[in-house]
Amino acid sequence: LTQDELKKIAAYKAVEFVESGMVLGLGTGSTAKHAVSRIGELLQQGKLHNIVGIPTSKITHEQALSVGIPLSDLDAHPVLDLVIDGADEVDPFMNLVKGRGGSLLREKMVEGACKKFVVIVDESKLVKHLGGSGLAMPVEIVPFCWKFTAKRLELMFEEAGCVGKLRRFVGNGEPFVTDNGNYIVDLYFKRDIGDLRAASDAILRLAGVVEHGMFLDMATTLIVAGELGVTVKNK
């Protein structure tokens, strides 16, 4: 099975939790994309009705429109029944790294408003420690004096061997701009960052930081698709 087929299996499994009448958070990324299209398909077939979707990014907003999911927002629906979204990393306690697609702020706002947060991943996303995969830990920051903020973030995690890199568009090397008009600094760690909650609090205390990509104690259900099949685990 290809990685995309595994993502699709996980996404379709998650959509089994969707009931007619629900207000749904719609995730962002190549895994959540399958869930959004599946929901549209079931609406089309009349197997689901009275669904309201709250997208976690402009790109998901467009996709949801294209598959016919009625859309609204958090102002109109401050509490959601269920959100289905992918993750970049999942640790054994269901803590997540998200945001490598750049949508972490709206995802965290929507996911924080949901009664149930179903994470859908292929098995390659499972890690022992967050930030341990040597891949990016995204932090959304304001564009004003971004070098200053990036440097402060690096110094904050000096003992973890942290390096921060401004995320740039591959094409023209211009700074990547989020849906909210902010920049993203990707943090790379050589060593374990230790207490995640302390790291989260320290990052959020830094003026200039908007939000970071650690989603701690937020997921309620984890669906993992692997070569041996798909598993569903509740917190």
Ligand code: DER
């Ligand atoms: O950027 C994001 O937050 C995405 O949801 C990411 O965490 C998962 O994206 P993927 O499903 O394309 O791997």
